[in-house]
Amino acid sequence: MNIAIVASAEGNQRHRILAVAKELGRDHHVTIYSRRDNAEGKPRTRVCPGVTLEHIDVGPAINLSPDDVAPYLNAVGSRLMERWRQDRPDVIHAHSWTCGLAAVAGAKDLGLPVTQTFHHVDAAHKKLELALGRRANAVIAGSGDEESALIRLGVPRGNIAVVPYGVDTERFQRRGAVATRGSRKRLLHVGPLTPERGAYTAVRALQVLADDVELVLAGGPEPEELDDDLDARRLRALAEQLGVADRVTLLGQVKRASVPKLMRSADAVLSIPRESVTGVVALEAMACGVPVIASAVGAHLDSVIDGVTGLLVPPDRPVRTARLARHLLSDQTLRTALGYAGADRARSRYSWERVSQELVRVYEAACA
Numbered sequence: 088m089n090i091a092i093v094a095s096a097e098g099n100q101r102h103r104i105l106a107v108a109k110e111l112g113r114d115h116h117v118t119i120y121s122r123r124d125n126a127e128g129k130p131r132t133r134v135c136p137g138v139t140l141e142h143i144d145v146g147p148a149i150n151l152s153p154d155d156v157a158p159y160l161n162a163v164g165s166r167l168m169e170r171w172r173q174d175r176p177d178v179i180h181a182h183s184w185t186c187g188l189a190a191v192a193g194a195k196d197l198g199l200p201v202t203q204t205f206h207h208v209d210a211a212h213k214k215l216e217l218a219l220g221r222r223a224n225a226v227i228a229g230s231g232d233e234e235s236a237l238i239r240l241g242v243p244r245g246n247i248a249v250v251p252y253g254v255d256t257e258r259f260q261r262r263g264a265v266a267t268r269g270s271r272k273r274l275l276h277v278g279p280l281t282p283e284r285g286a287y288t289a290v291r292a293l294q295v296l297a298d299d300v301e302l303v304l305a306g307g308p309e310p311e312e313l314d315d316d317l318d319a320r321r322l323r324a325l326a327e328q329l330g331v332a333d334r335v336t337l338l339g340q341v342k343r344a345s346v347p348k349l350m351r352s353a354d355a356v357l358s359i360p361r362e363s364v365t366g367v368v369a370l371e372a373m374a375c376g377v378p379v380i381a382s383a384v385g386a387h388l389d390s391v392i393d394g395v396t397g398l399l400v401p402p403d404r405p406v407r408t409a410r411l412a413r414h415l416l417s418d419q420t421l422r423t424a425l426g427y428a429g430a431d432r433a434r435s436r437y438s439w440e441r442v443s444q445e446l447v448r449v450y451e452a453a454c455a
Contacts, residue, residue, distance in 0.1 A: 088115040091176035093186040095121060100182060100206055106255060110443040112137025122163055124150045153185045160185060164192020171197055178450040184212050187219040200224040200453040207364045208236045217241045224453035229365060230386040248449045252386060253442035254370040256434045259347050261376035266352040271301040272416045275353035277368045280307040280318040285359035290322055291405035294329040296413060301334045305349060310339035350375040355415050361402045366390050370437055373429030378422045380411050396429040
């Protein structure tokens with residue numbers, strides 16, 4: 088199958104799109120089309136066997152917001168149409184509403200099936216997303232929660248296929264190097280240091296826990312920029328105020344290659360944002376065999392089976408989060424059981440191989 092993927096050059100989903108494309112490239116030919124957002128790089132790059140990246144030279148070669156790139160989408164669509172006349176794909180997969188508009192423009196005179204992923208429903212552009220959702224041969228949602236949001240938007244239920252956001256089960260696995268740690272029990276929070284991502288809740292929860300528990304926060308700016316970061320300063324001030332500053336460590340941004348061994352060093356991982364589109368942190372922790380306490384929102388409602396592969400808690404509930412953490416940290420048998428079950432679920436349901444197989448089924452149905 089010849090698969091065309093239309094995606095932005097930047098964004099939180101870039102890593103996932105590349106990972107899935109590489110898996111698809113084992114058995115299919117995949118071309119990722121992206122508007123050039125910098126002056127460097129060749130027009131065409133072979134990413135790996137079966138996968139090619141093509142840059143579309145339209146507009147300024149700088150990173151633009153979705154609204155700023157909108158005026159160039161017709162031109163991007165025209166370039167895509169020219170390219171697809173030469174190398175006709177079997178199916179197109181557009182990521183985001185901007186890429187969807189460009190893909191539809193490129194495919195309209197060629198009779199090509201278009202599948203669409205939004206990653207989240209954008210209230211500011213819901214009319215465009217609804218039009219794209221009704222136009223697409225299939226809309227691919229990453230979770231049941233996202234599917235419900237699309238149905239509320241007005242996308243026909245029968246036009247939606249749920250394919251979960253995956254995890255690299257080769258990199259994130261139970262066996263492997265473990266980051267150094269002290270004698271305290273370790274809770275780990277991975278992600279931006281903002282209130283909506285749960286970092287403040289994690290610090291407040293620590294106040295209720297015993298002195299032999301530490302909290303490590305990985306994320307935010309580069310380590311050398313922590314002193315100038317507003318959220319980092321606020322978190323440190325909060326930790327001082329609550330009397331837990333000696334048990335809170337801010338690492339700053341951690342290299343992706345170091346995240347698995349950092350997760351394996353934790354007794355439990357906290358993934359407690361107010362919204363969770365992908366649930367990737369919880370999935371990575373599960374794949375590493377580390378029990379996770381996750382907020383009962385978004386993709387977590389699919390991936391984390393409460394009491395089986397992890398524990399669910401409402402967001403912004405530090406006391407309840409602390410209660411679950413205390414229960415988990417005091418029960419080695421429970422931690423082991425959750426860790427094994429989580430790793431098995433991540434490997435069997437959320438591996439790139441499984442995700443790519445489900446996408447192919449959606450593509451084949453769209454072509455039919």
